[in-house]
Amino acid sequence: MNIHRVTYNPQTHSCSLYFIGCNFRCTGCYWKKIYPNVNLKELKLLNLKEVMEILRPAAPEKVTIISGDPIENYEFSVLPKTLYDEFQCEVRFMTNGHVLPGLEGLSHVSLSIKAFNDDLHKQYTGRSNATLLKNFRYLYENGIGLSSSSVFIPDVIDKQEIRKIGQFIGSVDRDIPYRIIGYMPVDGLPYRKPDYEEIKDAAGSINGNLKNVVFSDPKEQDYTGITDLFTNNLKR
Numbered sequence: 001m002n003i004h005r006v007t008y009n010p011q012t013h014s015c016s017l018y019f020i021g022c023n024f025r026c027t028g029c030y031w032k033k034i035y036p037n038v039n040l041k042e043l044k045l046l047n048l049k050e051v052m053e054i055l056r057p058a059a060p061e062k063v064t065i066i067s068g069d070p071i072e073n074y075e076f077s078v079l080p081k082t083l084y085d086e087f088q089c090e091v092r093f094m095t096n097g098h099v100l101p102g103l104e105g106l107s108h109v110s111l112s113i114k115a116f117n118d119d120l121h122k123q124y125t126g127r128s129n130a131t132l133l134k135n136f137r138y139l140y141e142n143g144i145g146l147s148s149s150s151v152f153i154p155d156v157i158d159k160q161e162i163r164k165i166g167q168f169i170g171s172v173d174r175d176i177p178y179r180i181i182g183y184m185p186v187d188g189l190p191y192r193k194p195d196y197e198e199i200k201d202a203a204g205s206i207n208g209n210l211k212n213v214v215f216s217d218p219k220e221q222d223y224t225g226i227t228d229l230f231t232n233n234l235k236r
Contacts, residue, residue, distance in 0.1 A: 180215040
């Protein structure tokens, strides 16, 4: 697998598994700010056995699979089941929805929808959104807990696009939670940070299609209290 980092949060007794690399090439990707110019050939990437050995001393109650997206292979397909069988823990997956693991052992998926318009999605990510929209319905129909999010980028992923995404989610189930996140600027990219009123207005454009819509100002991640169980120390 392409897991390069494992963290532990003692306050929530939870661990996170970080993939590196991604099957999308989003032009506004925030990870360009965190991991610039990384040579993947130099990284130590963990296999499933190594991941489990690292997690055992922590015995987590929740494991979140996060960041980038996985390489599709057997180890990834059985990762949720392996985690659940070992720890009887809640297993959550944060993803762009293009590649899914096996559903056994999986509790919840938070699926980020970049854009609903397929041409815009191809322009922004380099890929069609057909697979992820299909997978969104597939997860719901198979009883997996679902939430969704989108990054609001003024003049790119705009209010009209947020409304279309909300309409799609509502067509699956109006109770699915949806978070609209303001874009965090990355040096050298042409996109700007939205102000609070713009994000609020974008959230308001959903206009009853969903029952649970929240929005947030862009801000840096707070990793206070989170410790690394394994890392390649890639932050610059």
